[in-house]
Amino acid sequence: MIIAIDGPAASGKGTLSRRLASHFGFSHLDTGLLYRAVGEALRAKGLDPADEPAAVTIAETLDTSALDRDRLSGSAIGEAASIVAAIPAVRAALLDLQRRFAHSGKGAILDGRDIGTVVCPEAEVKLFVTASPEARARRRHRDDLAINPSVTYESVLADILKRDARDSGRTVAPLVPAPDARLLDTTDLDIEEAFQAAVRLVEAAG
Ligand SMILES: Nc1ncnc2c1ncn2[C@@H]1O[C@H](COP(=O)(O)OP(=O)(O)O)[C@@H](O)[C@H]1O
Numbered sequence: 001m002i003i004a005i006d007g008p009a010a011s012g013k014g015t016l017s018r019r020l021a022s023h024f025g026f027s028h029l030d031t032g033l034l035y036r037a038v039g040e041a042l043r044a045k046g047l048d049p050a051d052e053p054a055a056v057t058i059a060e061t062l063d064t065s066a067l068d069r070d071r072l073s074g075s076a077i078g079e080a081a082s083i084v085a086a087i088p089a090v091r092a093a094l095l096d097l098q099r100r101f102a103h104s105g106k107g108a109i110l111d112g113r114d115i116g117t118v119v120c121p122e123a124e125v126k127l128f129v130t131a132s133p134e135a136r137a138r139r140r141h142r143d144d145l146a147i148n149p150s151v152t153y154e155s156v157l158a159d160i161l162k163r164d165a166r167d168s169g170r171t172v173a174p175l176v177p178a179p180d181a182r183l184l185d186t187t188d189l190d191i192e193e194a195f196q197a198a199v200r201l202v203e204a205a206g
């Protein structure tokens with residue numbers, strides 16, 4: 001079984017995916033880390049994330065064995081990820097490994113922006129996880145404060161809105177719910193409530 005989980009920044013996709021993976025004994029791939037790793041590699045070389053040939057070369061030779069959310073978190077890398085993610089050849093270079101992961105075991109959960117629409121349109125379960133921009137910014141702000149105590153809620157909200165607009169407005173694999181996705185709005189749900197709601201949706205899909 002393949003479970004596709006898509007949604008905007010800080011909606012709770014990763015938290016939900018990890019819990020569902022452990023509950024159902026499925027493997028999990030956080031596909032945002034692929035784009036973050038490409039963005040971070042460009043930054044580390046002092047290159048512009050919009051440098052298309054360099055971004056494509058990095059994506060084609062990416063070492064996916066060492067993707068670490070802690071190392072790749074942060075809004076600057078998120079922003080770079082969103083810029084490289086709008087380059088069609090970068091997305092093409094990362095597609096095959098995502099599809100192989102999805103079909104590699106008895107069950108896989110992938111979370112990202114285009115899992116239900118492009119990577120795994122055949123997924124048996126598709127969830128589009130969302131929450132109000134303010135709720136998402138509050139959550140991400142709490143996380144970011146641990147790294148940078150002076151970061152403001154307003155700047156986190158602005159970053160999230162800018163990234164969502166770029167992700168939704170790009171021509172290739174935009175952030176949009178698959179027509180057959182179930183919507184899960186977590187604005188007024190805590191982590192446990194969101195998890196229980198997701199389990200019900202997965203079980204209802206068989
Ligand atoms: N339903 C929820 N209620 C409150 N906080 C949540 C909820 N879901 C996730 N979080 C918290 O919000 C932050 C962002 O969640 P995360 O799973 O990383 O989102 P995403 O993967 O969509 O970017 C994390 O600190 C997480 O613990």
Ligand SMILES: Nc1ccn([C@@H]2O[C@H](COP(=O)(O)OP(=O)(O)O)[C@@H](O)[C@H]2O)c(=O)n1
Pocket residue numbers: 008009010011031032033035036078081082083085111112113114115163167
């Ligand atoms: N399947 C995916 C996953 C991420 N991405 C891009 O990668 C960026 C970072 O993704 P992420 O899932 O790590 O971001 P957060 O939701 O954790 O903030 C997104 O803003 C998208 O631009 C994508 O285009 N397609």
